[in-house]
Ligand SMILES: Nc1ncnc2c1ncn2[C@@H]1O[C@H](COP(=O)(O)OP(=O)(O)OP(=O)(O)O)[C@@H](O)[C@H]1O
């Protein structure tokens with residue numbers, strides 16, 4: 001059996017479990033709409049008036065990428081919780097005794113998280129359109145590519161960490177401690193053009209800074225400029241490194 | 256070496272060792288274990304809690320890398336080609352491996368497919384196994400709604416669904432009622448008789464080991480301290496205990512009966528002479544004839560075979576049934 005068909009088997013199982021959980025689809029799809037419902041009314045005002053560093057009317061194109069990254073930081077980044085549950089129930093060990101490739105055990109789970117985040121992205125973009133987001137179609141499509149890379153990276157990293165940490169009690173605070181600084185440093189909430197020099201430098205050491213800038217630029221209609229390219233390169237490279245790391249952790253035997 | 260059809264071992268462990276490190280302290284769970292299992296054997300692993308049975312199984316199923324030693328499983332070295340070993344075995348873990356939100360049949364089909372079995376075939380096998388392990392009515396139920404024993408039977412089905420030639424069952428019958436337990440035994444025997452499956456199981460139930468296993472390995476403190484057929488183990492430890500109750504002089508009887516062939520021990524308490532002897536039946540014939548000839552006033556005779564529990568007591572200094580809380 002190929003790694004792809006093995007991954008698809010695992011993906012199907014995980015996806016079925018997600019869809020079966022009564023909370024998941026509701027929260028998963030409702031959550032992005034809720035973000036917009038709470039942010040939208042404020043943004044309509046900002047978009048009309050224009051604020052420092054934000055050209056009037058561009059507010060939606062500025063905030064939507066940030067919201068997408070936030071969805072990633074609260075979804076795939078915490079996906080490792082499920083591997084801890086599988087470790088505890090013995091499901092993971094049961095699967096590790098089958099001949100299925102270790103990579104497929106990770107990839108099937110990462111695929112589930114990616115599909116969920118892509119679905120959330122579609123909902124968020126649709127609702128944002130209703131609120132007044134206007135952006136060229138290729139720019140919107142690029143959002144899905146960025147989001148896929150973010151989901152793959154965060155989910156793979158989270159699953160790998162889950163295997164290392166092995167307890168929800170340490171895992172959740174650990175990720176919270178990482179997620180909030182990443183969020184602040186990315187310039188998701190406020191543009192990093194406002195930052196003093198030292199903060200700007202620190203921010204440039206984190207991947208989401210480049211990713212969010214690239215996503216915004218894509219929504220402004222520039223698909224080939226250096227900012228989009230840098231954002232895409234950082235997103236793909238981060239995803240690749242995280243996937244590699246996750247795969248290594250999944251391949252370990254003495255756990 | 257296999258001229259008479261004596262097959263190559265399906266499991267061969269040599270100097271198998273595993274040491275855990277917990278918080279800077281080391282736990283020597285398995286300390287140099289050697290054994291062989293022949294194809295088609297049902298082999299039982301007995302030993303008190305913490306003896307190292309599960310750890311040994313986890314090494315043989317490639318979940319743990321041995322700290323030292325080697326093992327080949329179905330002809331494949333566990334260190335050199337773990338994936339090759341996994342293709343050839345089944346494993347049911349001591350604590351199971353089911354998710355409460357998954358459904359029985361669904362999970363069985365997935366498990367078969369993870370072994371590369373085509374979908375329609377997987378569906379058929381899952382249904383067949385549900386039938387054999389009395390899970391049919393439960394096939395579409397989420398596992399969290401199953402009783403403990405039903406869930407245990409699902410664990411077992413998951414380990415067998417791909418019909419491996421070698422299966423490891425870690426305490427398969429824990430939590431099963433007597434009916435399910437004897438169904439499980441019947442299923443295990445049928446696997447061996449019909450498919451030639453080799454079964455390596457651990458158990459704390461001495462009656463289970465006695466009834467089911469061709470051979471037993473007794474483990475204690477990380478070492479295999481005895482091995483043999485259940486009968487051989489029992490014979491080896493103490494021989495049969497024969498008690499003769501007499502109407503007359505027990506001491507005279509003792510003097511006469513002390514000539515008994517194969518006698519290990521003889522003692523008198525009150526009106527009873529108690530003997531331990533190899534091969535109790537033969538000794539009994541001799542004893543009865545001799546008692547008759549010597550005109551002993553024999554009132555009653557009792558012969559008791561040692562149980563595996565006696566064996567256990569003698570080997571480990573502790574009774575397995577007391578140990579198993
Ligand atoms: N993951 C682990 N980390 C540290 N020590 C362990 C680990 N697993 C087992 N041990 C220790 O290794 C020893 C052997 O354990 P093992 O589980 O193999 O025993 P067992 O014979 O299966 O016992 P039981 O009959 O209770 O199932 C025990 O002392 C146990 O505490």
Ligand SMILES: [Mg+2]
Nearest residue numbers: 308309310349
């Ligand atoms: Mg055990």
